[in-house]
Amino acid sequence: MMSVTQRHAEELVLGARELGIELGALQQEQLLAYLGLLIKWNKAYNLTAVRDPDEMVSRHLLDSLSVVPYVELGGERWLDVGSGGGMPGIPLAIMFPERQFTLLDSNGKKTRFLTQVKLELKLANLEVVHSRVEAYRPPQPFDGISSRAFSSLEDFSNWTRHLGDAGTRWLAMKGVHPDDELQALPADFRLETTQVLRVPGCQGQRHLLILRRSV
Known part of the structure; x- marks a missing residue:
């Protein structure tokens, strides 16, 4: 079975540095341990469509780490919706x-x-939490809500509206810039900013859209 190699470790550290992130020893160890579990469980559980472990560092770990500066801006309590194999939630929890x-x-x-x-x-x-997002009722609103390739912006907003308030930031990770989806945003949501994410080793376009609720 192919597992995490020294090459993966080097790609992670150098890629993170390119993103402006210096990984501590424990963070590096935990991220690589997570990668090992993802490789192992993906064989039976189909956690991600990316099957090649050599692609997972850039397309999963570094892609998740690319939003670290925007999570850093504030908020103690975060929700990762439709987390699937744990991206970006697990790398962010490690960071x-x-x-x-x-x-x-x-x-x-x-x-x-x-x-x-x-x-x-x-x-x-x-x-x-094992639940449908519409049925989930936490005791208080989250400071930040993230999603990565979870749904359209319209569905993301509508399904998670009850999980945030006017102080919440919604972080939607997307590939190409979703102009059509922005046109369909619910009336009580607005686009605060769009960031182009440059993920080391990732060829396709990556964008982060930060949404706010007006009420």
Whole structure:
């Protein structure tokens, strides 16, 4: 079985540095351990369409780390919606151990994997929730809500409206700039900013759209 190699470790450290991130020893160790679990479980659980471990560093780890500067801007409590294999939620939980991250997915196999990652990596700041997003009712609004290739901006906004308030930032990670989806944004949501993400080793376009609710 192919597992995490020294080459993967070097690609991670150098790619993170290119993003302006210096990984600590524990962060590097946890990110690579997560990659190892993803490779192992993906064979049986189909967690990601990316099958080649050599592509996972750039397309999963570095792609997730590319939004670190925008999570850094503030917010103690984060929700990763439709987290699937845990991107970007698990890398962000590793990078920000002082903040709380909730990973939500309706697929039981995927939440079992996420729970295993939480246990093996000892991520005390991580909560895994197996639920449909519409049915999820947390005790208070989240400061930030992220999604990566989860749904259209319209559905993302409508399905998560009840999980945030006027102080929440919605971070939608996209490929090509979704002009059509922006036209369909609900009336109570507005685009605060669009950021072009330059992910080392990733050929396709990557964009981050930060949304706010007006009420």
